[in-house]
Amino acid sequence: MRLNSPKLNIMYKACMKASKSLIRDFGEIENLQISSKGPGDFVSSADKRTEKIIIDELLKAYPDYGILSEEMGKINEKNKTNRWIIDPIDGTSNFLNGIPQFAISIGYEEENEIKNGIIYDPIKNELFFAEVGGGAFLNNSRIRVSKKKNLKNSLIGTGGPRSNSKLKDQIFKEFFEVSYNTETPIRRFGSASLDLANVACGRFDGFWQRELSYWDIAAGIVIIKEAGGFIDFLDGKTDESKKMNIVASNSIIHNELVDLIKKKNIENN
Numbered sequence: 165m166r167l168n169s170p171k172l173n174i175m176y177k178a179c180m181k182a183s184k185s186l187i188r189d190f191g192e193i194e195n196l197q198i199s200s201k202g203p204g205d206f207v208s209s210a211d212k213r214t215e216k217i218i219i220d221e222l223l224k225a226y227p228d229y230g231i232l233s234e235e236m237g238k239i240n241e242k243n244k245t246n247r248w249i250i251d252p253i254d255g256t257s258n259f260l261n262g263i264p265q266f267a268i269s270i271g272y273e274e275e276n277e278i279k280n281g282i283i284y285d286p287i288k289n290e291l292f293f294a295e296v297g298g299g300a301f302l303n304n305s306r307i308r309v310s311k312k313k314n315l316k317n318s319l320i321g322t323g324g325p326r327s328n329s330k331l332k333d334q335i336f337k338e339f340f341e342v343s344y345n346t347e348t349p350i351r352r353f354g355s356a357s358l359d360l361a362n363v364a365c366g367r368f369d370g371f372w373q374r375e376l377s378y379w380d381i382a383a384g385i386v387i388i389k390e391a392g393g394f395i396d397f398l399d400g401k402t403d404e405s406k407k408m409n410i411v412a413s414n415s416i417i418h419n420e421l422v423d424l425i426k427k428k429n430i431e432n433n
C-alpha cells in the first residue's frame with residue numbers, strides 16, 4: 165500500500181487500530197438485536213469507543229493539532245491551521261441493524277483545505293485513501309472515476325432525507341426527477357463516505373445528497389478530486405456548523421446532474 169506520506173501513515177494506523185474494536189462490536193450486534201433492550205446503547209458506546217481510539221492515536225502523533233469529530237466535537241480549537249475531521253462510524257443505522265455497510269472516515273485539513281483522506285470499510289477490508297497531488301487508491305490499486313458520458317446510462321447514488329428534514333418535499337422531487345432521467349434505479353446505501361468512495365472508484369457515476377455534515381464528506385472530498393472526479397456544493401459552501409448539500413460525479417456528467425436537480429427547484433420557486 166502506498167501510504168508513504170507521514171499524515172496518511174498516522175491516519176492508517178489510527179484507522180486500523182479502531183477498526184479491530186469496531187469489527188468486534190459489529191459481531192455483538194446480532195446477539196443484541198434479539199435481546200429486548202436492542203442494540204441502541206451499545207452502538208452509541210461503540211461509536212465513542214472507536215472515536216476515542218482514533219483521537220488518542222492522532223493526538224499521540226500530533227498533540228496540538230485541532231480535531232473536529234462527530235461525537236466529541238472540537239479539540240485544540242486554537243489550532244486553525246492543522247485539523248483532523250473524523251466520523252468514527254459513518255453508516256450508524258446500518259451498523260445498528262447488522263448491515264455491513266459502514267466506514268471510518270478521517271480527513272486531514274490544512275489551511276482550510278482537505279489534504280488527505282482515508283475511508284475504511286472494515287467489513288470488505290477496503291481502504292480508500294488519497295493525498296493532494298498523489299492520486300487516489302483503493303488498497304494497492306490506483307482508482308479513477310468512471311468514464312460514463314451521459315446521465316441516462318449512469319448509476320447515481322443518494323441519501324436522506326432525515327426524518328425531521330424541512331426539505332423533504334424538495335428532496336423527493338429531486339429524486340423523482342433524477343429517477344426519470346436515469347435507466348438504472350438510484351442507489352441508497354446509507355453511508356455517505358462510502359457513497360463518495362464509490363464515485364471515486366467508478367462504481368457510482370454520481371452522487372448527490374442534501375443535509376450532510378462536514379465529517380461525512382471531508383475525506384471523500386480529496387479522494388474524489390484525486391480520482392479525477394468533481395465535488396461541489398449545491399447552494400454554495402455553507403459554514404461547517406451547518407448542513408451541506410453536495411453533488412459529486414465523474415466530472416463528465418456533473419452539469420447534467422446539477423442542472424436536473426436545480427431545474428426542479430427553480431420550477432418550484
Ligand code: IPD
Pocket residue numbers: 251253254255256257323324353354355356357375376380
Ligand atoms: C449518516 C450517513 C448517511 C447519511 C446521513 C448521515 P452517520 O452518517 O452518512 O448515509 O444519509 O445523513 O448522517 O450518522 O451514520 O454517521
Ligand code: CA
Pocket residue numbers: 251253254255356379380
Ligand atoms: Ca456520518
Ligand code: CA
Pocket residue numbers: 234251252253254255256
Ligand atoms: Ca457517525
